[in-house]
Amino acid sequence: MKILIVGAGEVGFNLAKVLSSEEHDVVVVDIDEEKISRVRERLDVMTVRGSGSRLGVLEKAGVGADVDMIIAVANSDETNIVSCMFGKKRGVPTTVARMRDLRYSDKDATFSHKELGIDFVVSPERVISEAIVELLALPSAIQVAYFFDGNLRMYGVNVREGHMLENMKLKDFGNMGWKGVFLVAVVVRDGKSFIPRGDDVILKGDKVFVLGKTADFDRFKKEVKSVMIVGSGKVGFRVARSLSMAGVPFVKVIDVDREKCQKVAMELHNVVVLNGDGTDLEFLIKEGVSEVDGFVTTTRNDEVNLLSAVLGKSAGAKKSIALVRKIDYMNLLPYLSIDSIVNPRVDVTSAILRFIRRRGFVNGVYLEGVDVQALELAVSQDAPIVGKNLSELKGSQDFIVGAIMRDKNVFIPKGDDCIWGNDRVIVFAPTSKVGKVEKLFVG
């Protein structure tokens, strides 16, 4: 496929990286010389410098009917809208845009995104707010992804000292007396990711991705009664709103900006709004941070969010989650006493990749910092893999089948299971093998 990416920020860069390593022809457009030269030096893609909202620039990037897709992830929503509109006009079949401003992307927006020439809209604020609400419920989860229409979930878990998964051999994973079946699909150790085998042992400091039925995970969930949110921007506001709508009795929102506090207070009636500094420990303690189930920091400043989350945790909050926008900061997680770091850019990248792979492709999760991807595929009737035993598969070192859904039944397969046509499957595979896996399952 020929793909044109507008915007070479973190999302644009990561998309270009993943897509070019999957043998797509990628052209990246950005007006910023520094960002564009970073792409030029590090990735094997074509680069064009200039604004994505100018037709001349897009023409230089080769916009036309031979381009299969435009992905607009520039900083400004308007640039994204305009480049998608130009693309549609020039016959590009598919357009994707990131929209920050909820006025453009909400269901009751003045223009529907179809009217703007956009096929798929990702709103980072919405995506990330949903993830935060989900993570609050499960104590040791740091990342969450959904498969099979929500029937199957994958949680990313950081194995700290004393965690129940520490020193566990994967073979024993099934006989822990837990109800339901779980699968450790990917392990990240010392910055390297691998698909574990039965003899592998989970160590302290690992990050593992566990797959299981949604209902089976429910028993690990704790009821969330009180949450404190620092920052009342788009994300903070959305998290507060969904929590209070879900019936969480005590939600407090803290912001240094008095006017913003007032706005939130007017819109959310069941939420306590406090005007104060999220890094002021005394203030946090007075407001009961030591008793809360969740402490979420969502200001526009990454460093403030990280420090404030550490403060909250040290004061006794049961789970603290920090929102950061810089992807490099996600590597800090093992060194900080924070439970989870969420990044809208990672989720946006993931959402866009999911959308791109539609041919037989239902869902996919881009795991940040991990070279393995989780793909949800609909197996076609005549796919090469149909009817084969999983254990006899050649090249099965390259990927594993994590779960199968057959006639509404979800199960985690063993070696003697085989794949049928019309199954839906979750496959874990290294990024470079995604194309191969797709061929095998979809034909």
Place this chain on the structure above:
Amino acid sequence: MNIRLVLFFLGRLLLLLGISMSFPLFWAFHYHGNDILPLMYSMAVTVGAGFLFSFLGSDEGELGRKEGFAVVAFGWLLASAFGALPYVFSGVLPTFTDAYFEAMSGFTTTGASVLTHIEGSPLGILFWRDFTHWLGGMGIILLSVAILPVLGVGGMQLVAAEVPGPVAEKLRPRIKETAKLLWIVYIVLSAAEVLLLYLGGMNPFESLCHMFGTMATGGFSTRNASIGAYHSVYVDVVIIIFMFIAGANFSLHYYALKGRLKVYKDAEFIFYAVFTAISVLFITVDLWYHHVYATIGQDLRYASFQAISIMTTTGYATADFGKWPYLSQFFLLFLMFVGGCAGSTGGAIKHIRIMILLKDGVRRLYRLIHPRAVMPIVLNKEVVSEEIVADIHSFFLLYMLVFVIATIYMSSLGLDTITAISSVAATLGNIGPGLARVGPAQNYAFVPMAGKWLLSVCMLLGRLEIYTVLVLLLPASWRKV
């Protein structure tokens, strides 16, 4: 630096080089020459070394900037060392120094020769001599990126180190595809030239050899008197046209072959064309004024061939310009510094850099009067960043510095001033013939051994545009952190 990865790539490069020796071998068989065995030995040694390097190396890890520079610089040094083997084994050249000089001169498309009796040499060896031009012209590394599988973004680092021009442009999103397209354009134009030379009465062997020399802007001929030996206006014109084409940016030719002739409105190309026309005119007038040739038509014929040959850094000759008036001689020396366009097979400083330097000079003068004037340098409706302008200044400085130091060194070996200056200018710029004792009717055979090694280095510095070689002298290139 990941040395094993570098070794792995060098091994692949040597394998490719060894295989390419089968072309001269074909001609050796065809003519039943006494160079069949020497070529076979060379091929065996090169392929053997290729396997050894691949065996010692490993393809694990990512090819970064440092490794890219190392692969390219050592790749060229090794290619010349193994490319010298046919000359050594066949005994055409007396010493390894001479053979190395000849091979380096071939790969860097210089065309400076130490071979005195060209016409008596085995034809397979002569074919190899010109074939090295052709391989080096579009770039041996670019060729290996085009046809060998390369790890991840490594190919880009390699190409950036071999084709360092100031403004990089990709024809396609993938570097491999870009490299392939450039080589295809190169091959298509080469085929056209062979056909035209053949139609002009040259035999297939000589047509091929002279095509190699022209398309790569090299300059090795199969005749002692170079192109002058043919006494044919037709051959002169064909070679002039293809030297001019080879001196222009191959990206433009790519778009032109696809039917977009408008691309020749490119600022550098126009500058190149105008510069060429002025140079030809200038020398024609000088020759006419001094009554060097019988008619003004002949003045134009010889002036245009020599001027274009020197400026595109080819180095073919149809006249002994060493006997021309001093003004013309000096003008040709000046042209040695100009060179071809960025993205061409020509060497030296290149037109785009000269354009930007001139524009910057004028701008700085203007700023003396209007200190607050904002005057971006614009090329093809795009602003040239100040960083690139600064890069070009420092390239120019390094180029002149290398020129001065090498000239002092050559003088210390006992060469007269004009010979010393022009030998360095002609090798650093990848031209070939210089003036005085290294003029078109002479060759480099008499230069002392120490001088030949230095000139070989100059050729490499010129071909890889200095930075790629010099950067490896920095300790930082070898440290891990």
